[in-house]
Amino acid sequence: MVKEIERTGIPVVHICTVVPISLTVGANRIVPAIAIPHPLGNPNLDGNEEKALRRKLVERALKALSTEVDEQTVFEN
Amino acid sequence: MDKLRVVHYINQFFAGIGGEEVADHRPEVREGVVGPGMALQSGFKGEAEIVATVICGDTYFGENTEQAKKEVLELIKKYDADLFIAGPAFNAGRYGFACGTMAEAVEKELNIPSITGMYIENPGADMFKKSVYIVSTKDSAVGMKDAVAKMAPLALKHAKGEAIGTAAEEGYMERGIRENYFAEKRGSERAVDMIIKKLKGEEFETEYPMPDFDRVEIAPAIKDMSKATIAIVTSGGIVPKGNPDHIESSSASKYGSYDISGVDVLTEATYETAHGGYDPTYANDDPNRVLPVDVLRDLEKEGKIGKLYETYFATVGNGTAVASAQSFAKEYSQKLKEDGVDAVILTST
Numbered sequence: 001m002v003k004e005i006e007r008t009g010i011p012v013v014h015i016c017t018v019v020p021i022s023l024t025v026g027a028n029r030i031v032p033a034i035a036i037p038h039p040l041g042n043p044n045l046d047g048n049e050e051k052a053l054r055r056k057l058v059e060r061a062l063k064a065l066s067t068e069v070d071e072q073t074v075f076e077n
Numbered sequence: 078m079d080k081l082r083v084v085h086y087i088n089q090f091f092a093g094i095g096g097e098e099v100a101d102h103r104p105e106v107r108e109g110v111v112g113p114g115m116a117l118q119s120g121f122k123g124e125a126e127i128v129a130t131v132i133c134g135d136t137y138f139g140e141n142t143e144q145a146k147k148e149v150l151e152l153i154k155k156y157d158a159d160l161f162i163a164g165p166a167f168n169a170g171r172y173g174f175a176c177g178t179m180a181e182a183v184e185k186e187l188n189i190p191s192i193t194g195m196y197i198e199n200p201g202a203d204m205f206k207k208s209v210y211i212v213s214t215k216d217s218a219v220g221m222k223d224a225v226a227k228m229a230p231l232a233l234k235h236a237k238g239e240a241i242g243t244a245a246e247e248g249y250m251e252r253g254i255r256e257n258y259f260a261e262k263r264g265s266e267r268a269v270d271m272i273i274k275k276l277k278g279e280e281f282e283t284e285y286p287m288p289d290f291d292r293v294e295i296a297p298a299i300k301d302m303s304k305a306t307i308a309i310v311t312s313g314g315i316v317p318k319g320n321p322d323h324i325e326s327s328s329a330s331k332y333g334s335y336d337i338s339g340v341d342v343l344t345e346a347t348y349e350t351a352h353g354g355y356d357p358t359y360a361n362d363d364p365n366r367v368l369p370v371d372v373l374r375d376l377e378k379e380g381k382i383g384k385l386y387e388t389y390f391a392t393v394g395n396g397t398a399v400a401s402a403q404s405f406a407k408e409y410s411q412k413l414k415e416d417g418v419d420a421v422i423l424t425s426t
Contacts, residue, residue, distance in 0.1 A: 001310065001312065001392075001394075001402050001403075001405065001406035001423060002406075002423055003291070003292075003293045003403075003406075004402075004403050004406030004407050004410055005310070005406055005410045005413070005421050005423070006293045006294075006295070006296050007293050007294075007410070008410045008411070008413070008414045009296050009414075010296055010410065010413060010414065010418060010419070010420060010421055011295075011296035011297065011298060011299060011419075011420045011421070012296070012420065012421040012422075012423055013420070013421070013422055013423070014423050014424075014425065015422060015423070015424045015425070016424070016425035016426075017425070017426070018425075022425070024287070026291065026292050026293060028293075028295045028296075033424070033425075036355050036426050037355040037356045037357070037358070037359045037360060037426060038359040038360065038366040038367070039313070039366065039367060039424055039425065039426055040365065040366050040367065040369045040372075040424065041359065041363060041365065041366030043359050043362070043363075043366075050363075051365075051371065051372065054365065054366070054369050054371070054372050055372045055375070055376075057369075058369050058372045058373060058376065058422070059376075059381075061422050062302055062307075062376075062381070062382065065298060065299050065302070065305075065307075065420045065422075066298050066299050066300075066302055067298050068297065068298045069295055069298075070295065071295075
């Protein structure tokens, strides 16, 4: 799906836990997530901390979308 | 034993009628062998005989596929054939499409064993390699001898209902069919053998080839995020409570489009996951953990992004066919494009 979206010329960032799959499939901007059942959360944190964690990941995704890349790039931070 | 009766399908070019200028040639049938049928015939070594050759122009077939298919099937019917062979088409796209279409139709509708042959990158190959035996040939008619050497024996086996070996042994394109067998060596030994060969730089054959994935051109970055419309898409199965579109928990056959205008946060009461491939507890408790609507709304209010697009798209990425996912995304991407969406965040579980 990432590729079909990008094929139309719209930049896309893939937030996912299993980065190697995303690389194999061909996503060009990748943000590693927390865990498979809760990619953008952590049930062990309290509500506010968890939302702050999610915000950090979404901001990283926006940063990835604002960054020109010339090859598949994993945005670790 | 009587010789097997074979009907052969070729295009106007191989029939010697002409090239592109006569590619609208309507289907016709000639008794016996025409053109490349000669080589096939000798490849049968007396076990089979081409009783008729159907000829059709590639453009006629491509532009009137349903009609042409019907006409060709009618022509084939009366010959009471034991075997149907189309091509080989090498890298001729429309011819490959016609050969694949006819081989599939004859096998399915007339119940006559069928095979064809073409070059791996012929568009007909990807379209039909799973439904019919397609022998892998070179990209031009220079490879005729080689093609016939593989097609004739495979065709005979298929017609006689004999066991057919693996794609590599027989020279056809992999059909994605697995067959169990007893290996002489156990898995650990085979794996060690393979890695030793790999370390020595020798050729080895994987037992589990990875599918081919193509690459797309990287889209340019967003210049001004504060003016950008951002859409969210997920393969994590987040749907309105009750899963109104009945998206399947695995091998999804569809995706959903859901309006989130006015939704500031996804709650346990209003959304859930339809995904059957991970523990749904965390996503059901707080669906924002998969589809971060709450945070994106905050960023929208703060002016960090221009706007959150009012619709999100979701499917279940759990054993879902690549082809299905492609067609879902093709469809909603068109909508994203039309609605002026600048960038997409896609989340996966």
